[in-house]
Amino acid sequence: MRILHTADWHLGRQLHSASLIDDQSHALEQLFMVIKDTRPECLIVAGDIFDRAVPPVEAVSLFNQTLSRFAADYSIPILLIAGNHDSPERIDYGSGIFAKSGVFIKGTFTAEPGVVRLADVWGDVDFTLLPYLEPPVARQVLGSPDLHTHHDALRAACTLSLAVRRPNARQVLIAHAFVDGGKESESERPLSVGGSGRVPASAFDEFHYVALGHLHEPQEISRPAVRYSGSLYKYSFSEAQHQKSFSLVELDRNGAIQVTPIPYGIKRDVRRVRGEFREILANPIAEARNDYILAEITDTAPIIDAMSQLRTIYPNALDIMRIAHAEFVAQEEAAGRRLEQNERQLFESFFRYVTNDDASAAQIAEFGRIVDELNLSKRGA
Numbered sequence: 001m002r003i004l005h006t007a008d009w010h011l012g013r014q015l016h017s018a019s020l021i022d023d024q025s026h027a028l029e030q031l032f033m034v035i036k037d038t039r040p041e042c043l044i045v046a047g048d049i050f051d052r053a054v055p056p057v058e059a060v061s062l063f064n065q066t067l068s069r070f071a072a073d074y075s076i077p078i079l080l081i082a083g084n085h086d087s088p089e090r091i092d093y094g095s096g097i098f099a100k101s102g103v104f105i106k107g108t109f110t111a112e113p114g115v116v117r118l119a120d121v122w123g124d125v126d127f128t129l130l131p132y133l134e135p136p137v138a139r140q141v142l143g144s145p146d147l148h149t150h151h152d153a154l155r156a157a158c159t160l161s162l163a164v165r166r167p168n169a170r171q172v173l174i175a176h177a178f179v180d181g182g183k184e185s186e187s188e189r190p191l192s193v194g195g196s197g198r199v200p201a202s203a204f205d206e207f208h209y210v211a212l213g214h215l216h217e218p219q220e221i222s223r224p225a226v227r228y229s230g231s232l233y234k235y236s237f238s239e240a241q242h243q244k245s246f247s248l249v250e251l252d253r254n255g256a257i258q259v260t261p262i263p264y265g266i267k268r269d270v271r272r273v274r275g276e277f278r279e280i281l282a283n284p285i286a287e288a289r290n291d292y293i294l295a296e297i298t299d300t301a302p303i304i305d306a307m308s309q310l311r312t313i314y315p316n317a318l319d320i321m322r323i324a325h326a327e328f329v330a331q332e333e334a335a336g337r338r339l340e341q342n343e344r345q346l347f348e349s350f351f352r353y354v355t356n357d358d359a360s361a362a363q364i365a366e367f368g369r370i371v372d373e374l375n376l377s378k379r380g381a
């Protein structure tokens with residue numbers, strides 16, 4: 001069976017307050033082209049369909065258009081689960097009706113395993129749709145007070161599903177989880193504080209393929225069959241170097257798999273430019289003109305209206321970060337300091353924050369003069 005695995009669409013997401021809906025729509029166009037070229041026998045969306053529990057209307061519209069077009073143009077099943085960003089109940093809306101059109105959605109976790117039974121030329125393939133599952137939900141739904149960790153919950157869910165497998169059917173799991181050894185990006189919302197949100201790849205040993213969602217960089221964990229297809233788009237500047245792809249999976253008659261990542265172009269890239277501000281302005285990168293830009297500048301002197309200047313060469317520039325600031329903040333945080341300081345100390349601290357250097361005696365004296373003047377005028381007012 002030929003399976004096209006996608007995940008983490010995050011429809012409705014913003015990048016530094018900029019709407020990405022056009023970029024997401026463009027990426028879904030690429031998906032349709034890939035479907036046309038590769039002719040998969042089913043499509044998977046492994047959670048985080050939307051970015052929020054209550055997505056903005058344009059995200060809901062885009063999802064509706066995508067599903068409708070998919071159902072109209074391709075007579076192959078689409079299998080979707082809720083991720084940690086989705087509202088389980090809202091994702092479930094209409095699922096009973098959609099299933100009749102080959103759109104299989106599993107939003108809420110139930111004791112009845114969500115198994116979709118498909119077949120290819122060689123025989124049966126069982127797909128387990130396991131939506132993102134928190135241990136308290138697993139405890140409640142399964143009535144098992146001993147399920148404490150994500151690993152416990154996932155194991156219990158898999159056991160239920162494997163108990164109803166058809167003899168000789170190859171087993172595919174669709175899940176949204178953090179598998180140990182996975183590489184994180186900045187745009188994933190942590191599943192739990194500390195390490196208890198992680199599950200070992202060995203939890204999936206009985207499945208021939210595990211279509212994962214949650215981590216946004218395409219990657220396999222411990223074997224090619226345990227795989228994250230990655231997110232639809234670059235949702236943080238930490239993903240600037242990612243090549244986003246869909247995962248085309250060939251499942252053979254014995255359950256062995258072969259994965260081919262299918263890279264695709266994005267409408268606007270997400271890019272960091274670094275250097276002195278003046279140099280960045282003087283050397284615009286032509287092909288980056290419409291990209292989303294984070295400028296990491298090494299300047300220490302103040303720059304008037306830096307963002308409008310930057311937007312004259314990069315109209316979609318989103319943020320400017322001073323390298324000196326970042327290092328200062330890291331130092332301050334590491335030192336655990338509290339700014340219970342007088343005006344002069346605050347000034348000295350702020351000066352270091354801006355310039356990564358100490359204020360001179362003359363600068364401190366000038367600052368003192370201005371503060372004195374202000375205090376005087378306040379008293380006089």
Ligand SMILES: [Mn+2]
Pocket residue numbers: 008010048083085188189214215
């Ligand atoms: Mn996600």
